Amino acid sequence: MSEMTASIFVIVPCYNEATVIRTTVGRLLGRGYQVVVVDDASSDNTKDLLSGLAVYYIRHEVNLGQGAALQTGIEFALQAGAARLVTFDADGQHDVDDITLMMELLDKEKAGVVFGSRFLAGATANVSLSRKIVLRSARLVNYFASGILLTDANNGLRVMTRDAALKMRITENRSTHSAQIQNMVRENKISYAECPVNISYTDYSRSKGLKNIASIRILYEMILFKIFR
Amino acid sequence: MSPIQIILISGVVFITLYLYLRLRSNLIDAMLIFLFFGGAIFFILFPDATTSIAQRLGVKRGVNLVFYVTILFLFFLILKLYSRIRKLEKKFTEIVRDKGIEKAEFLEKKQ
Numbered sequence: 425m426s427e428m429t430a431s432i433f434v435i436v437p438c439y440n441e442a443t444v445i446r447t448t449v450g451r452l453l454g455r456g457y458q459v460v461v462v463d464d465a466s467s468d469n470t471k472d473l474l475s476g477l478a479v480y481y482i483r484h485e486v487n488l489g490q491g492a493a494l495q496t497g498i499e500f501a502l503q504a505g506a507a508r509l510v511t512f513d514a515d516g517q518h519d520v521d522d523i524t525l526m527m528e529l530l531d532k533e534k535a536g537v538v539f540g541s542r543f544l545a546g547a548t549a550n551v552s553l554s555r556k557i558v559l560r561s562a563r564l565v566n567y568f569a570s571g572i573l574l575t576d577a578n579n580g581l582r583v584m585t586r587d588a589a590l591k592m593r594i595t596e597n598r599s600t601h602s603a604q605i606q607n608m609v610r611e612n613k614i615s616y617a618e619c620p621v622n623i624s625y626t627d628y629s630r631s632k633g634l635k636n637i638a639s640i641r642i643l644y645e646m647i648l649f650k651i652f653r
Numbered sequence: 654m655s656p657i658q659i660i661l662i663s664g665v666v667f668i669t670l671y672l673y674l675r676l677r678s679n680l681i682d683a684m685l686i687f688l689f690f691g692g693a694i695f696f697i698l699f700p701d702a703t704t705s706i707a708q709r710l711g712v713k714r715g716v717n718l719v720f721y722v723t724i725l726f727l728f729f730l731i732l733k734l735y736s737r738i739r740k741l742e743k744k745f746t747e748i749v750r751d752k753g754i755e756k757a758e759f760l761e762k763k764q
Contacts, residue, residue: 462753471760478761482753488746496750500757597746648735 429456433506434523435497436461437490438514442468443628449479451520452512460501461514462493480504491601495594502589509589513580515629522621526583529619536588536614537605539574540581540621547620558636569646570606574618578602581621588614599638600645658697665693 434457438445445461452459459479463470465487474481482500484493494511501509508527512518518540526538542549543559551559559578566577582605584592591612596604609616669690676682696703696719703715712718 474760476761478759480757481760482757484749484753486745486749488749492746492750496753499750500754503754595743595746597742 430458431505431507432510432523432527433458433460433497433501433504433508434510434512435494435501436512436514437464437493437497438462438466438470439464439487439490439493440466440468440470441514442466442470442473444516445470445514446473446477448512448514448516449474449477453478455520455523457510457523458501458504458506460497460504462497462500464488464490464493489597489601490599491594491604492597494601495592498589498592498594502586506589507586509584509586511580511582517623517625517629518581519622519624522581522619523583526581526619526621529617530583530585533617534615535585535617537582537584537609537616539576539616539618540579541574541576541618542579542621542623543575544618544620547622549623550625551623552625554636558639562639562642565643565646566603566606569600569603569650571610572606572616574606576618577606579621579623588612596645596649598645599642600649603646603649654698661697662694665690665697 434452436445436449436452436459438461441448449459449461459477461470461474461479461481463481463483465484471481471483480500482496484496497511498509508530510523510526512523522540526540529535530538541547542551559576563574563577567573570577579602588609591614592605592608594601594604608614669686672686673683676686700715703719705715707713707715707718710718712721
């Protein structure tokens with residue numbers, strides 16, 4: 425297992441996640457993955473908290489947004505020889521075991537990308553009703569922007585092959601990146617699959633995550649993305 | 654001359670001088686600036702002239718025509734500026750990213 429996982433790079437973009445970053449990264453290291461933490465100019469002591477851990481640490485000197493941090497991590501992982509890449513939220517909402525399941529699905533379906541979904545049968549996620557409504561609508565907006573209809577368009581857990589990652593080039597620095605990733609999957613005809621994943625919302629991840637109201641801003645950015653890309 | 658004409662003319666003179674001082678190296682730019690200057694002064698002094706143009710275009714008053722044209726022009730400017738900002742942001746992102754990757758560290762101490 426460890427030989428296999430040694431070429432799997434997990435990219436963890438983070439911005440002021442000092443409370444949970446060590447736990448999240450520790451779980452990933454426990455499975456033998458290569459971990460790339462992309463610190464998007466946090467003002468807390470994220471780096472100190474990671475000291476001594478076997479992780480790659482990259483810091484943006486200026487806050488650019490999650491999309492930009494992911495792209496930085498992807499480029500670094502590719503340079504470091506990653507065979508497979510995983511994107512993983514820093515706030516601890518994802519389940520490390522899901523990565524294994526997604527890898528299996530990637531092999532089985534011979535897919536380029538596997539998207540995590542909290543809405544497929546088999547996933548457990550204590551999503552609140554208001555959140556559900558927002559995510560369900562976001563899915564349609566993402567479809568409009570990317571041409572791919574996923575059951576959960578805004579899930580931070582994704583697995584991809586090196587070939588697929590080489591075709592990715594995220595230029596949407598902020599939250600529109602998930603639509604852009606899907607758009608690139610469609611344009612490059614990368615085959616994809618969805619895998620049910622568990623999301624554990626905690627008070628922490630709720631307070632750190634995007635507020636429902638932010639979806640209005642994202643909608644605006646999506647429209648600009650359609651016009652200007 | 655009414656007070657508003659004096660205010661507008663001094664505004665136009667100020668903008669023209671500013672532009673001229675910054676761009677004087679280019680002859681075509683200078684000509685465009687003076688064309689703008691002349692046109693603006695003319696319409697400020699003879700506002701009724703806009704009305705006859707407006708009526709030919711189906712707009713009642715010259716002021717309304719100026720208003721419509723200005724909105725279009727400003728909207729165009731916003732789009733231009735926005736795409737400029739996006740380009741700059743792209744460049745900026747690349748610089749921050751490259752520097753970040755260059756300085757990437759492996760945090761575990763090698764024994």
